[in-house]
Amino acid sequence: MNKYRLRYAPSPTGFLHIGNTRTALMSYMFAKHYNGDFIVRIEDTDMARNVEGAIESQFDNLNWIGIIPDESIYNPGNEKYGKYMQSQKFDVYAKYANKLVNEKKAYKCFCTSEDLEKDYEEQTAKGIVATKYNGKCSNLSDQEVDQLISEGKEFLIRFRVPENESWTINDIVRGEVVFDAKDLGDFVILKTNGIATYNFAVVIDDYDMEITHVVRGEEHISNTPRQMMIFDALGWEYPIFCHLTLIVDDTGKKLSKRSGNSLFFIEQYRKQGYLPEAMFNYIALLGWSPKGEKEILSKEELIDMFDENRFSKSPSTFDMVKMKWINSQYMKKMSDEDYLVFIKQFIDQTKYDISNKETNWLNTMLMLFKKEIEFGNQINDHLDLFFNDITLTEESQQQLKELEGHIDLINIFESKINGLSDWNVDQIKEVIKTSGIEADVKGKNLFMPIRIYASKSEHGPSLADVIWLLGKNQVLKNIQTVKG
Numbered sequence: 001m002n003k004y005r006l007r008y009a010p011s012p013t014g015f016l017h018i019g020n021t022r023t024a025l026m027s028y029m030f031a032k033h034y035n036g037d038f039i040v041r042i043e044d045t046d047m048a049r050n051v052e053g054a055i056e057s058q059f060d061n062l063n064w065i066g067i068i069p070d071e072s073i074y075n076p077g078n079e080k081y082g083k084y085m086q087s088q089k090f091d092v093y094a095k096y097a098n099k100l101v102n103e104k105k106a107y108k109c110f111c112t113s114e115d116l117e118k119d120y121e122e123q124t125a126k127g128i129v130a131t132k133y134n135g136k137c138s139n140l141s142d143q144e145v146d147q148l149i150s151e152g153k154e155f156l157i158r159f160r161v162p163e164n165e166s167w168t169i170n171d172i173v174r175g176e177v178v179f180d181a182k183d184l185g186d187f188v189i190l191k192t193n194g195i196a197t198y199n200f201a202v203v204i205d206d207y208d209m210e211i212t213h214v215v216r217g218e219e220h221i222s223n224t225p226r227q228m229m230i231f232d233a234l235g236w237e238y239p240i241f242c243h244l245t246l247i248v249d250d251t252g253k254k255l256s257k258r259s260g261n262s263l264f265f266i267e268q269y270r271k272q273g274y275l276p277e278a279m280f281n282y283i284a285l286l287g288w289s290p291k292g293e294k295e296i297l298s299k300e301e302l303i304d305m306f307d308e309n310r311f312s313k314s315p316s317t318f319d320m321v322k323m324k325w326i327n328s329q330y331m332k333k334m335s336d337e338d339y340l341v342f343i344k345q346f347i348d349q350t351k352y353d354i355s356n357k358e359t360n361w362l363n364t365m366l367m368l369f370k371k372e373i374e375f376g377n378q379i380n381d382h383l384d385l386f387f388n389d390i391t392l393t394e395e396s397q398q399q400l401k402e403l404e405g406h407i408d409l410i411n412i413f414e415s416k417i418n419g420l421s422d423w424n425v426d427q428i429k430e431v432i433k434t435s436g437i438e439a440d441v442k443g444k445n446l447f448m449p450i451r452i453y454a455s456k457s458e459h460g461p462s463l464a465d466v467i468w469l470l471g472k473n474q475v476l477k478n479i480q481t482v483k484g
């Protein structure tokens with residue numbers, strides 16, 4: 001077989017989201033597993049729906065996540081593959097449309113949208129379910145066509161769906177799917193403005209680019225028979241089709257920007273402090289799974305293990321909890337240096353001013369949370385303790401009341417802390433220990449009162465570290481405040 005060539009073909013009507021990333025990623029893994037090419041082509045035939053900045057943003061986010069095209073508008077391949085943006089190929093599509101008209105495989109249609117509406121109404125009135133074009137212009141003679149054009153009538157070009165035929169997709173995911181001609185009306189391939197429709201342009205591009213496998217979402221499956229008939233009409237071979245099942249949210253609905261518990265756009269994950277490797281890993285497991293139990297897999301491992309026979313036949317649920325868990329696994333695996341550089345970008349400096357903090361202090365503080373947080377932004381849930389003058393919560397006050405012997409303990413602890421000449425974690429640990437012995441308390445009765453008095457909070461990482469980070473003055477001040 002020829003070199004595998006797969007493509008991701010976004011319309012620049014929006015930004016990169018979980019759904020289209022999954023399509024791109026599966027195409028990418030598929031191509032790379034077989035040492036093939038991965039192509040990104042822009043399908044911008046629907047000019048009115050194009051969104052400013054969408055193309056740049058798509059590439060930027062693909063690149064971030066590690067889905068790197070071998071060919072695209074930025075690095076086109078051999079000239080024979082044609083342009084990588086449909087708006088630059090309108091003349092090519094028009095040429096093929098006219099060829100099909102000459103061969104009577106397509107025809108010019110002069111029906112206006114009002115005509116079509118009227119036809120549909122008439123048919124519906126007769127009880128016919130009107131979903132198809134009624135073929136009114138399909139048998140106009142050349143003279144009639146010329147006549148209408150000379151009268152200045154607008155036309156579009158429709159593909160003539162062959163009668164009494166059927167098309168069988170041998171889909172990698174779904175197996176055989178059969179479509180019958182009687183269910184498919186003659187469809188538009190070139191609009192009145194001379195611009196090709198998606199179903200027409202896509203076939204010409206897939207042929208020009210020598211695409212071997214078409215991987216896309218299942219919402220495209222009903223387009224596939226139309227594309228197959230165009231391949232047939234032009235005498236070209238079909239690529240192999242692979243329609244991925246839906247991604248649904250935790251309510252079972254198709255994942256969208258309205259899905260409550262899940263973020264939808266890649267950009268949102270980036271801003272929240274998810275790692276690209278973790279996202280690649282998680283999205284690769286949406287509707288596909290490798291052999292074995294292992295779930296934390298690098299891009300290289302995933303490409304290596306890729307198997308097109310392991311696509312899921314049922315919808316896959318986007319699971320935010322799992323996404324976070326996978327991300328936390330990647331965060332734990334980072335080197336401390338990388339973690340510190342990464343995490344500092346996410347500190348909300350309008351709330352937590354780190355500009356005058358000593359590097360060693362800052363790094364020690366941030367390291368306390370490396371194993372705890374699931375994504376970058378979560379660091380901000382832990383910083384109040386060290387930056388803001390927090391007030392003791394009612395829960396903490398209540399806790400204190402229930403803890404035995406804390407008044408004695410705190411007096412002992414306070415004077416020992418006051419007397420410390422060296423401010424280091426080992427000394428602080430020693431102070432906590434000896435305070436416990438002298439006050440005759442241990443366990444929760446030892447640690448909780450000290451934590452609450454020293455930090456004004458019942459939550460936080462390792463106690464001696466917290467005390468060291470707060471510094472002697474702050475700790476003594478806090479004790480005074482809590483004593484009231």
Ligand code: GLU
Nearest residue numbers: 009010011043202215216
């Ligand atoms: N431009 C289409 C879309 O955005 C891609 C369809 C295809 O892959 O054939 O969904």
